[in-house]
Amino acid sequence: MNICVCIKQVPDTAEIRIDPVTHTLIRAGVPSIVNPFDTYALEAAVRLKEKLGGKVIVISMGPPQAAEAIRSCLAVGADEGYLISGRKFGGSDTLATSYILSEAIRAVEKRENIRFDLIVAGKQAVDGDTAQVAPEIAEHLHLPQVTYALNIEEHDGELRIMRDCDNGYDIISVPLPAVVTVVRLPYEPRYPSIGPWLESKKRTIPVLSEADLETIDLTRCGLSGSPTKVKKSYTPVRDKHGTIFSKVPAEQAAEKVASMLSEAGII
Amino acid sequence: MNQLNEYQNMWVYIESEGGKAKSVGYELLNAARPLADRKGCELVAVVIGYQVESVAREAVGYGADRVLWIDAPEFASYTTDAFANALVALVEKYRPETLMIGATNNGRDLAPRVAARIKTGLTADCTEIGIDEDTGNMAWTRPTFGGNLMAVIMCPDHRPQMGTVRPGVFRKGAFDASRRGEIVRETCRVSPDEIRTKLIERVQEVADAVNLEEAEIIVAGGRGVGSADNFRLIHELADVLGAKVGCSRAVVDAGWVSHIHQVGQSGKTVTPRLYIAIGISGAIQHLAGIAGAEKVLAVNKDPEAPIFSVADVGIVGDLNEVVPALIHAFREHRKSSVT
Numbered sequence: 001m002n003i004c005v006c007i008k009q010v011p012d013t014a015e016i017r018i019d020p021v022t023h024t025l026i027r028a029g030v031p032s033i034v035n036p037f038d039t040y041a042l043e044a045a046v047r048l049k050e051k052l053g054g055k056v057i058v059i060s061m062g063p064p065q066a067a068e069a070i071r072s073c074l075a076v077g078a079d080e081g082y083l084i085s086g087r088k089f090g091g092s093d094t095l096a097t098s099y100i101l102s103e104a105i106r107a108v109e110k111r112e113n114i115r116f117d118l119i120v121a122g123k124q125a126v127d128g129d130t131a132q133v134a135p136e137i138a139e140h141l142h143l144p145q146v147t148y149a150l151n152i153e154e155h156d157g158e159l160r161i162m163r164d165c166d167n168g169y170d171i172i173s174v175p176l177p178a179v180v181t182v183v184r185l186p187y188e189p190r191y192p193s194i195g196p197w198l199e200s201k202k203r204t205i206p207v208l209s210e211a212d213l214e215t216i217d218l219t220r221c222g223l224s225g226s227p228t229k230v231k232k233s234y235t236p237v238r239d240k241h242g243t244i245f246s247k248v249p250a251e252q253a254a255e256k257v258a259s260m261l262s263e264a265g266i267i
Numbered sequence: 268m269n270q271l272n273e274y275q276n277m278w279v280y281i282e283s284e285g286g287k288a289k290s291v292g293y294e295l296l297n298a299a300r301p302l303a304d305r306k307g308c309e310l311v312a313v314v315i316g317y318q319v320e321s322v323a324r325e326a327v328g329y330g331a332d333r334v335l336w337i338d339a340p341e342f343a344s345y346t347t348d349a350f351a352n353a354l355v356a357l358v359e360k361y362r363p364e365t366l367m368i369g370a371t372n373n374g375r376d377l378a379p380r381v382a383a384r385i386k387t388g389l390t391a392d393c394t395e396i397g398i399d400e401d402t403g404n405m406a407w408t409r410p411t412f413g414g415n416l417m418a419v420i421m422c423p424d425h426r427p428q429m430g431t432v433r434p435g436v437f438r439k440g441a442f443d444a445s446r447r448g449e450i451v452r453e454t455c456r457v458s459p460d461e462i463r464t465k466l467i468e469r470v471q472e473v474a475d476a477v478n479l480e481e482a483e484i485i486v487a488g489g490r491g492v493g494s495a496d497n498f499r500l501i502h503e504l505a506d507v508l509g510a511k512v513g514c515s516r517a518v519v520d521a522g523w524v525s526h527i528h529q530v531g532q533s534g535k536t537v538t539p540r541l542y543i544a545i546g547i548s549g550a551i552q553h554l555a556g557i558a559g560a561e562k563v564l565a566v567n568k569d570p571e572a573p574i575f576s577v578a579d580v581g582i583v584g585d586l587n588e589v590v591p592a593l594i595h596a597f598r599e600h601r602k603s604s605v606t
Contacts, residue, residue: 013413013415014413016412025412093388094379095386095388095389098379126413127413128411129391129392129411130391130392131375132389132391133379136382138380139351139383139384144347144463145376146347147372147375147376148372164372166371167472168472170466171466171468171469171470172465172466172467173467174463174465175463178463226388227387227388228388228389228390228420228422229422229423230419230420231399231406231420231421232418232419233416233417233418233419234416235415235416236410236417238577239576240563240576240577240578240579242563242575242578242580243579243580244570244578245581245584246570246582246584248584250582250584250585250589250591251592251596253589253592254582254592254593254595254596255592255596257593257596258593258597258599258600261541261564262600264562266562267508267597
């Protein structure tokens, strides 16, 4: 089974802080990681490959430094990686990004002389949180999709997917080729062992730019090819100046709070 | 790019399951109603399913001027292929200016598929919707970077303007049985071989008596509670108030409480009248889930905990002393209010 894993290099959102004076994101010093949901997608892909044979190829769209994220995937079982990076791609929204990636997937198939049976990605990236790029790739490539997978298993040439629902889960079968997005798995992604990790550091990651994607329509790429525009952004300021009891005995504070809520008609 | 003025009206997709609408569709009708009035356009509900006539009728009572209703066995359970084909067919036939979809798992599966086919812009998981004064475009507001940054997104040159909107952010309006609206039965045949995925089995987890989204009062515990065992304090306090129990992500990760109780960016978005946060520091991801609470009461031993910045009332102190005191005080007040 040949599998394409779409990953994104993201800032570790757990480490992001807000500048208390300017109310802007402090990005300096925030470590870059592979989007955590994508690490599950990769682990699922590598396990399928280990069982069924084939190749796992990682692609990522981003700036040159995103090659580092691809290398870290090579250290945990991916066979090849391609960085999709070009000046015409900057500022792409989800529709433009998914279009570029769908063209890149076709280009990688051609270079590797394979057809992907499965395209897998994390359910969403933790910086943008849109969950839109993978289903949009599926649409551009006319492939069936299953989103929010909790487990992926191969079954008679099809996939059986445990899909997260609001109050439980569905078991869904999908023929290949298909696009699947992953929430988490019954197992954790593996850690790199030292040999493959050192090896991955030496790998050169091929870059595909607009010049390498032969059939791409550049009017559908980048900021100008994106239907959505960011009008403005701001950091939410939270300060309600509520009534805070401190250094008050617990009984006294509790009684006051109960009175306030009772007067407000809430309890 | 399409002829913008050919696209009119505001559409809300009403997701249903087992013949019943999910709340978010009606929440969106309520949120979109004033926007449609401002634009002077129709508010249209789209109902796709099997044996969902009652949903189509209800949508009128919740604010729709018109309902487009597709009803056939192939829509009995959700599949990306059948629902995307049907929704795209309706969009191409009627050309709405705006299309809103609840950001449930199925809504977030369907919306990008439709947007990519129509080649229009889609804004994910919005928590505010409005109309831009200058252009009349929809202004979709959404959190990014785990809730650290809010972005206002517009789709100026493509129609329909599409957005998914987070469940629980808006409240349902009151159902008005006397409202009149037109229900239009549409047909859309989807042949079985167009539906490529198959539902083999549906497993409902019984534990879901936890309907946090509709709770009036929620008592939520965080890492500060200290242990799974000590969570009985949270349950006791909840019992006194007839409240539901919630928790922060840290508590789920620690394995003290099941993830169905989780409130926040990666859990539930809640809009109770009172949210009581016990031993929850208030990570931005958690605060994102409680922005719609009417009142917040916070108990934490750290006076600098960010939870106090969103609290209407707070107590700084050891929760092992404060919570029993609250249980006592609430019990007394309930007693006196009954008598």
